[in-house]
Amino acid sequence: VGDRLLQIVSQKFSELADEPVFLSRLGGDEFMMVMRSSDPIRAEALSRQVLDVFYEALQVRGHELYLSASIGICRFPVDGTDIHQLIKNADAAMYRAKAHGRNRFKWFESSMESEIQSRLILDTRLRTAIPNNELWLAYQPVIDLKSGSSIGLEALLRWDNMELGSISPEKFIPLAEETGSIRHLDQWVLRTGLRQLHTWKKAGLNPGRLAVNISVRQLENNRFVEELLGLLEQWQLDGSDVALELTETSLMKNIEAMIPLLQELVDAGIELMIDDFGTGYSSLNYLKRLPVDVLKIDKSFIFEIGHDESDSIIRAIIGMARNLGLRVIAEGVENKEQLNFLMEEGCDQVQGFLLGAPISAVALEKQFMEGHGLRIGGLE
Ligand code: C2E
Ligand code: MG
Ligand code: MG
Numbered sequence: 001v002g003d004r005l006l007q008i009v010s011q012k013f014s015e016l017a018d019e020p021v022f023l024s025r026l027g028g029d030e031f032m033m034v035m036r037s038s039d040p041i042r043a044e045a046l047s048r049q050v051l052d053v054f055y056e057a058l059q060v061r062g063h064e065l066y067l068s069a070s071i072g073i074c075r076f077p078v079d080g081t082d083i084h085q086l087i088k089n090a091d092a093a094m095y096r097a098k099a100h101g102r103n104r105f106k107w108f109e110s111s112m113e114s115e116i117q118s119r120l121i122l123d124t125r126l127r128t129a130i131p132n133n134e135l136w137l138a139y140q141p142v143i144d145l146k147s148g149s150s151i152g153l154e155a156l157l158r159w160d161n162m163e164l165g166s167i168s169p170e171k172f173i174p175l176a177e178e179t180g181s182i183r184h185l186d187q188w189v190l191r192t193g194l195r196q197l198h199t200w201k202k203a204g205l206n207p208g209r210l211a212v213n214i215s216v217r218q219l220e221n222n223r224f225v226e227e228l229l230g231l232l233e234q235w236q237l238d239g240s241d242v243a244l245e246l247t248e249t250s251l252m253k254n255i256e257a258m259i260p261l262l263q264e265l266v267d268a269g270i271e272l273m274i275d276d277f278g279t280g281y282s283s284l285n286y287l288k289r290l291p292v293d294v295l296k297i298d299k300s301f302i303f304e305i306g307h308d309e310s311d312s313i314i315r316a317i318i319g320m321a322r323n324l325g326l327r328v329i330a331e332g333v334e335n336k337e338q339l340n341f342l343m344e345e346g347c348d349q350v351q352g353f354l355l356g357a358p359i360s361a362v363a364l365e366k367q368f369m370e371g372h373g374l375r376i377g378g379l380e
Contacts, residue, residue, distance in 0.1 A: 005060045009053065016049045032087065038075055040107075047071045047105040054103070070097040071105035079108045092116050099174075123179055125161050126172055130188055134161055137192055138358035142211070142329060144349050145342070152208035152243070154351060155193040156358045157185065173215075182215045189213070190231060194242070196361055198235035205368050209271065211243040216250035216258075225264050232268075239269025245296065246272065249280030259290065266291040273329070278317060288324060295321050299332025302352070305341050318345050 006025070013023055013031060019042075022034035033050075035043060050069055057064040072093025080086040092115070093108040100106065129135050136158050141150040159167045176182040189212055197210050218224055232238060244265065251258060251274065262272055273294035274282075278301055297317055304310035314330075321328045330342050333352030342350055 001061050001063055005058065005065065008058060008060060012053045013050065016053075017046055021046070026087075032090070040075075043073050043075075044105065047073065051103060051105070068103035070094050070102050072097055072108060073105055074108035088116075089113070119175060122164070122167070122172060122175055123181075125164060126159070126176060126181060126185075129159055129161070130184060135159055135185075135188060135192075136360065137189065137196070138360060139207075139364050140351055140358035141356040142208070142349050142351050143355045145347060150208060150356070151349065152211060153364075154211040154213075154245070154358075155189060156213070157189055177215055177217060180217065182217055183221060186212075186214055186218045187227070190228065194231050194235045194237060197237060197241060200365075201237075205365070207364075207368075209241060209243050211245055211271075211273065213245045213275065216246060216254070219246075219258065219261055225261065225268075228265075228270075229268060239265075240271075243271035243273055243294070245275040247275045247280065248277055248282050251290070252281055252283055252286060255283070255286050255290070262291050266293075278313060284320075292326065294327045294329055296329045296331055297347075299330075299352075302330050302332045302338055302342075303334070305338045311341070314342075314347075315345055318347055322346070 006029075010023070010025065010031075013033070017033075017035070020036065022032075024032050026032050033046065035046065037043070050071060054067045054069055057066050059065075072090040072095070074080060074086055074089040074093060076086060079089050089108040089112070092112040093106045095116075096112060097104050097106040138156045138158050139153040140156060142152040142154060143149070144151045157169050157173070159169070159172055161167060173182065173185075176185055193210050193212055197207070200207055221227075228242075232241070266272060271294065272290075272292045273296055274290075274292055275296045276298040277295040279298045295317060297314060301310045301314055301317075305314070318328050327348045329349040329351060330338075330347050331351045333339055333342065333350045333354050335354060338352075339350065339354060
């Protein structure tokens with residue numbers, strides 16, 4: 001189907017321009033078009049035609065495929081005088097188009113060059129982060145609003161590099177997803193988190209379920225479930241000790257293939273959560289069919305509590321979850337006003353700086369030892 005798709009798309013591309021265009025496939029799903037004209041209006045017109053190719057579903061061997069394209073444009077000679085430079089710069093512009101939400105085109109700008117440079121440095125350093133012991137996990141408590149106590153933890157990855165300092169996951173996780181190194185990172189997080197949980201349990205501490213963020217790329221590895229179950233066995237844990245957080249958009253992308261896999265995890269007692277809910281594209285129809293247990297409302301809605309729009313969205317998510325038999329966790333709770341609103345609306349659980357910031361395992365143990373359990377100030 002993939003091969004046929006490439007043929008169909010190539011055919012459509014070759015029919016687009018009313019002037020001669022050099023068309024080639026660079027590899028994978030990347031194409032290049034070279035126009036003789038340096039007229040930006042014509043380059044943009046061609047880009048729009050390319051995007052229009054994907055406006056409707058493509059019919060490929062009985063499959064209905066919805067695709068999008070991201071386009072980067074650069075000009076000879078201002079943006080480069082040889083083919084390598086031009087391809088590299090068009091590539092940089094294309095990545096920018098992807099980052100801006102796909103299905104669009106971007107012109108190359110010289111500022112993109114330094115961005116590529118810093119991405120390269122970040123990528124190289126990230127590849128040695130595990131052997132160099134630069135990664136660690138922070139744990140943030142999940143507080144149940146009925147009982148007022150912590151019922152679990154979310155493991156959040158931290159990276160401290162000697163030269164670059166502390167780098168935010170918002171920065172290195174998307175890069176790792178693109179380059180594929182996310183698989184190693186997520187495996188490291190699972191191994192480290194589960195070993196930590198084992199250590200705590202052996203010491204008589206019970207931190208509850210450990211939620212781990214998992215990139216959907218991880219699920220593409222068909223040994224993932226087997227490996228996870230192996231880890232649980234190794235650390236004398238079972239499915240009810242873990243939850244996996246998956247983001248909405250990535251989950252919906254490949255949903256039919258995902259369902260049986262997710263079911264296997266659920267059958268093992270593992271809880272599944274949809275993270276950053278409300279920010280992506282969810283099919284409500286699939287939401288019913290997916291074996292998920294929890295929706296995590298994205299923190300951008302929580303920050304806006306007090307504004308009508310956000311309040312209604314949160315109410316709607318909680319109402320929908322209730323009807324579908326799902327639990328709701330709100331993330332990013334920073335003040336009492338937000339907490340009170342969520343309590344009144346019947347949200348089940350919360351996470352946020354108000355009730356506990358993500359902290360290291362050592363700091364968390366100290367709280368345990370001081371007898372606070374994980375019951376934290378904000379709720380009395
Ligand atoms: P997320 O899973 O939605 O995690 C919640 C983020 O909100 C975390 O950011 C957390 O530190 C932050 N946060 C928690 N409470 C508050 C609050 O009250 N106010 C504010 N402003 N922020 C709060 P962090 O640690 O920077 O992680 C960002 C994202 O990176 C995560 O979003 C997750 O998608 C991803 N990530 C983190 N660790 C991993 C990992 O091990 N694997 C994968 N695949 N992704 C990870
Ligand atoms: Mg999360
Ligand atoms: Mg989130």
